[in-house]
Amino acid sequence: MLKSENHFLEIVSKAFPNTHKHMLVGRGDDCAVLACPAKLCLSSDLFLEDIHFRLKYFSPEDVGYKALAVNLSDLAAHGARPLGFNLNLIWPEYLDSNFCQRMLHGMADLARQFDIGLTGGDLSFGSNLGLAITIWGQSPERILLRGKCRPGDVIFLVGDIGLARCGLMILEHEPELSEKFPLTTSRHLHPLPLVLEGEILAGIESVKGLMDVSDGLMSDLPRFLAQDTGIEIDPDFPVHPEMQEYSQSKNHDPVIFSLTGGEDYALLGGCPSEQWPMVKSRIPSAWKLGTVIPEKGIFLSRKKLQTKGFDHFEKN
Amino acid sequence: MLKSENHFLEIVSKAFPNTHKHMLVGRGDDCAVLACPAKLCLSSDLFLEDIHFRLKYFSPEDVGYKALAVNLSDLAAHGARPLGFNLNLIWPEYLDSNFCQRMLHGMADLARQFDIGLTGGDLSFGSNLGLAITIWGQSPERILLRGKCRPGDVIFLVGDIGLARCGLMILEHEPELSEKFPLTTSRHLHPLPLVLEGEILAGIESVKGLMDVSDGLMSDLPRFLAQDTGIEIDPDFPVHPEMQEYSQSKNHDPVIFSLTGGEDYALLGGCPSEQWPMVKSRIPSAWKLGTVIPEKGIFLSRKKLQTKGFDHFEKN
Numbered sequence: 020m021l022k023s024e025n026h027f028l029e030i031v032s033k034a035f036p037n038t039h040k041h042m043l044v045g046r047g048d049d050c051a052v053l054a055c056p057a058k059l060c061l062s063s064d065l066f067l068e069d070i071h072f073r074l075k076y077f078s079p080e081d082v083g084y085k086a087l088a089v090n091l092s093d094l095a096a097h098g099a100r101p102l103g104f105n106l107n108l109i110w111p112e113y114l115d116s117n118f119c120q121r122m123l124h125g126m127a128d129l130a131r132q133f134d135i136g137l138t139g140g141d142l143s144f145g146s147n148l149g150l151a152i153t154i155w156g157q158s159p160e161r162i163l164l165r166g167k168c169r170p171g172d173v174i175f176l177v178g179d180i181g182l183a184r185c186g187l188m189i190l191e192h193e194p195e196l197s198e199k200f201p202l203t204t205s206r207h208l209h210p211l212p213l214v215l216e217g218e219i220l221a222g223i224e225s226v227k228g229l230m231d232v233s234d235g236l237m238s239d240l241p242r243f244l245a246q247d248t249g250i251e252i253d254p255d256f257p258v259h260p261e262m263q264e265y266s267q268s269k270n271h272d273p274v275i276f277s278l279t280g281g282e283d284y285a286l287l288g289g290c291p292s293e294q295w296p297m298v299k300s301r302i303p304s305a306w307k308l309g310t311v312i313p314e315k316g317i318f319l320s321r322k323k324l325q326t327k328g329f330d331h332f333e334k335n
Numbered sequence: 336m337l338k339s340e341n342h343f344l345e346i347v348s349k350a351f352p353n354t355h356k357h358m359l360v361g362r363g364d365d366c367a368v369l370a371c372p373a374k375l376c377l378s379s380d381l382f383l384e385d386i387h388f389r390l391k392y393f394s395p396e397d398v399g400y401k402a403l404a405v406n407l408s409d410l411a412a413h414g415a416r417p418l419g420f421n422l423n424l425i426w427p428e429y430l431d432s433n434f435c436q437r438m439l440h441g442m443a444d445l446a447r448q449f450d451i452g453l454t455g456g457d458l459s460f461g462s463n464l465g466l467a468i469t470i471w472g473q474s475p476e477r478i479l480l481r482g483k484c485r486p487g488d489v490i491f492l493v494g495d496i497g498l499a500r501c502g503l504m505i506l507e508h509e510p511e512l513s514e515k516f517p518l519t520t521s522r523h524l525h526p527l528p529l530v531l532e533g534e535i536l537a538g539i540e541s542v543k544g545l546m547d548v549s550d551g552l553m554s555d556l557p558r559f560l561a562q563d564t565g566i567e568i569d570p571d572f573p574v575h576p577e578m579q580e581y582s583q584s585k586n587h588d589p590v591i592f593s594l595t596g597g598e599d600y601a602l603l604g605g606c607p608s609e610q611w612p613m614v615k616s617r618i619p620s621a622w623k624l625g626t627v628i629p630e631k632g633i634f635l636s637r638k639k640l641q642t643k644g645f646d647h648f649e650k651n
Contacts, residue, residue, distance in 0.1 A: 043374065044478055048546070050378030050409050052474045055371045058359065062366030063421040063469060065459045093366050105379040107423070107467035141467075143381045151423035151457075151467030153379065158368045162360055230364070 020115050027142050034123035039136030041102045051138040058158035060099035064090045068148040076190045079118045080125030081208045086150040087126050091212030092284040094156045096231035098221020101156040103138035109145035159221035163229040166245045168289035170313040177216045177305045178285030181277030182206040185265050200261045210284040225294035235281045249316040252309040336431050343458050350439035355452030357418045367454040374474035376415035380406045384464040392506045395434045396441030397524045402466040403442050407528030408600040410472045412547035414537020417472040419454035425461035475537035479545040482561045484605035486629040493532045493621045494601030497593030498522040501581050516577045526600040541610035551597045565632040568625040
């Protein structure tokens with residue numbers, strides 16, 4: 020087990036260098052002093068055992084990876100360049116220092132990939148494992164907001180949707196199917212933060228808005244669209260073969276299932292329809308989800324959908 | 336109880352305005368965009384039920400106040416000007432929305448006092464109440480580090496020490512004494528973040544270093560002093576009457592008891608002895624703790640002390 024705060028700090032020091040081009044004063048003092056861009060993006064996300072992840076099927080590395088990945092995705096949604104993060108760690112007595120090393124290793128691998136530094140944090144015992152991360156980075160010059168798209172505009176996505184939810188259901192209820200649906204479980208355990216894609220999109224003048232899809236499109240689309248508008252989903256909505264097969268086996272409509280998914284961490288954006296080919300040429304993995312219409316709601320083949328995404332917090 | 340994330344956000348909106356001179360984009364988007372100083376101070380602290388506080392004797396307002404106060408103290412220790420903070424909140428099912436309102440009210444009162452904004456956060460259910468705050472602010476031009484004082488320098492404190500520990504012991508073990516020792520319990524429940532004092536000290540060229548005392552002086556002094564130095568504590572160490580009385584009733588040495596206290600959130604600093612009167616004139620509440628000596632250790636009447644402060648994390 021972890022013997023003391025100093026023992027923990029030793030493990031942290033091995034995983035994360037205490038130097039970074041944006042750290043004027045590193046960790047170990049009361050607070051870090053950071054060379055900071057004039058426009059700062061700041062975002063926080065909790066990642067809690069048995070709420071956001073289960074140790075039954077998350078490896079220590081997965082926990083460290085995903086806790087940081089979901090925070091990176093929030094910056095990606097603003098087209099921001101991540102620079103550093105603080106980690107508040109709640110540590111349960113039943114986990115040992117080996118778990119801690121492996122968890123921080125998974126986190127450090129991802130941090131290295133985006134060249135971001137660990138700029139501070141805190142540690143305490145607690146009843147369950149919990150990670151509260153606050154990430155910071157440089158905002159793009161142009162700030163991308165929601166609610167700016169108008170009827171006729173193209174709504175597009177970068178990244179896939181529904182797979183992560185599918186993976187969660189398999190890991191929770193039918194883990195024996197994990198090998199048959201490897202992409203779905205990977206999307207749940209290892210969401211890809213689309214940081215570079217976000218930065219490129221923020222640099223394209225005609226992209227009117229951007230956000231990340233974390234609660235499922237049925238919940239997030241209304242947040243993205245202006246109050247008096249809706250969307251007609253394209254008929255050629257792409258369904259991944261794994262999703263197709265899983266949905267069929269459960270008698271779900273794969274499109275509806277995808278739209279109600281959660282934890283996709285895909286980027287949702289919009290642009291005038293005449294600009295869409297240019298956007299697509301800049302981000303080839305972007306795909307058209309649908310077109311903004313002047314009627315509130317989410318429509319598929321002109322039929323309004325009633326399902327909604329999920330609220331981690333809401334009681335059913 | 337809290338019905339949904341939206342219900343919580345309504346309560347937050349009532350407690351904290353979503354505008355602030357440093358918020359370019361407020362809460363409610365994926366991340367806030369902030370007008371940021373070139374030198375940013377960033378610090379995080381956890382505040383967890385049954386680890387850092389107990390609901391048995393913390394009112395909801397106390398919880399909200401202290402969670403933010405301990406973070407403010409970290410910035411004060413750098414002489415930084417606090418500007419905003421993010422709140423990651425872990426909410427247990429057994430607390431209701433009235434508790435939440437009162438807790439955020441206590442926090443908002445303190446935030447208003449220092450003119451800082453709530454710039455983001457996250458919310459999740461969890462088994463116990465937990466607050467993970469990350470605070471940010473403007474670093475002073477001159478960055479104050481530890482380990483810079485030399486033999487002969489004066490070590491001084493702003494704020495009292497030991498009272499908060501005394502208050503904790505009363506609240507935990509003899510709550511019936513609370514009325515007899517009102518200052519001690521108040522120091523535990525409502526530590527005063529010495530933000531203004533920190534800013535003034537950072538502006539005085541001859542102040543060589545600054546930190547906040549949170550783990551007790553016996554632990555924090557060695558962190559503040561250079562490796563090869565120690566301190567001779569002044570013989571006229573001031574002991575507060577409440578501390579005097581409590582210590583006597585327990586057969587404790589009040590000076591030793593004060594030095595081993597925790598959660599004082601006093602400011603510890605150092606300066607050349609000839610500058611000490613000037614420092615004292617700028618911060619009248621500052622008091623001389625002792626003098627740096629060329630021998631490692633904490634000495635009282637030339638006797639080396641062996642006791643140490645506490646490590647929230649360490650197992651006894």
